[in-house]
Amino acid sequence: MSSFVQWLTESMFLWKALIIIVIFAITLGIAAYSTWAERKVAAYIQDRRGPNRAGWGGLLQPLADAGKMFFKEDFIPAQADKWLFILGPCLSMFTALMSSAVVPFGNSFIIGGKEVFVQAIEINIGILYVFGVVSLGVYGVMIGGWASNNKFSLLGAIRAASQNISYELAMGMSIIAILMMSGTLSLREIVAQQHGGNWNIFYQPLGFLIFTVCAFAECNRTPFDLPECETELVGGYHTEYSSMKLGFYLFAEYINMFASSAVTACLFFGGYNYPGMDFVESQLISALGANVGHNVATLVGIGSMFTKILFGIFFFMWVRWTVPRFRYDQLMNLGWKGLIPLAVGNLVITAGAILSGYKLVGIWVGLVLMVVLISVGWSMRPKKKNAIMGA
């Protein structure tokens, strides 16, 4: 028993457990307040006030909503597949929460002479893990939609599946361009390589565009919220859901937004890096001593990471209240005929730029060439009746 206690105190186990619990709590907290922020942002964009009754500025609204969700009648349709009906929202929540496990939220704390990364798990296939979890995210929606035994739900589920599969391809290829540049699959190393303002967004503008569009589609956010399109499908995959099961589905969407903003920040915006961080760290170390200074500098880095994440979440909301929903064939055309060819072109340009030895210049020259080629080709295309624009 004493050896167990010794192992517990000496190993990273306790620190890791603490970090996992803190990240879990922060994820849930941010997701809960995203629901409030979404309504405030919507209200601001539509020149309204938004929720302002529960608490100061409506700050207690998420709690009130959760309370309402818990006390509503939990209804399971008679012809539904009961277990799968329950499994659906659970899976949605589960996969949404899993993806932030490999995201490095900050550099490291030095505690008792040991370096503890601010990250739940550091694995050398980090980005593949994220990609795997994202590809599983659709099961919750599919299983829930099928188990409801409702035609609208089934249509929503099928839409979700085809949308996710279509946009995963382009997303994967835009990530591969990043991997080719950084030469590693570990998110921590990808972030570390962007140290000193060397952010990937400057090298991969097109990759960022493709990744963002695909992230919107994978999160089922407007303009890609076809699976729950209320004007066509009542409520889409969650038509039959009530009470906290519905709450889980809606909540999972906000957690997904948080996770995808975090991954975007890591891949393209340097994660916890910010301009002038070396200066700040050296000042802090000379003022507070090596260990405390490093820890405080890490805290500042975590602050910069969360600023980027919050801006990402705000961007999701901004787009939702600005861009109207796509039609289904437009969605498919954009995915297969627009984004995938662009992603392949981006891959080729990135590979050429890396081979040429001038990464930054090569990529921008390649992109300009591609834009010129596409616009020339577009102006020379044969005219068709009723042509639906691809990109």
Place this chain on the structure above:
Amino acid sequence: MQNILNLPPIWYTFAILSVLTLFGALGTIMSKNPVHSVIYLIVTFFSISAHYILLNAQFLAAVNIIVYAGAIMVLFLFVIMFLNMKQEDDEMKNNKLVTTAIVTALVLGGILIVFLRRAGKEKIEATNFNSQTGMVEILGKSLYGEYLLPFELISILFLVAMAGAVMLAKRETGERHF
């Protein structure tokens, strides 16, 4: 009893995972509802991925989940939901088919058992074992170095299959739009 208690922890992990894998596999073939079958199959793929991690093959585990659990099974589920199979298949009432299936399964199983028993067992030395075996870097180097030709041939095979699938699914002029 004492022996079981003294086993290293990894054996327990292996045992639990194997039970889970077999549970999923049996569920796949024994459940009546095709959607349940697919979900059991996903459980099987997950536990197989966990086995890969036990064998120090992180990359293979991640790719197994992305490709099989994440893409192929979603398509399976998609198609099965579309077809909405309600009526029982009468395949199981066909005696000839059942007999052939049993004989094939027995022969395959026999071959597997014979070859597994004959397979050479190599003891791994803990001191000089390369801990990076099965990681992305080593795997990539051996795929693009030692096995370059087979790897490229397989890529061409996939390309041909993909082009074929697109050709099959292509709408002819004058065919009905959904």
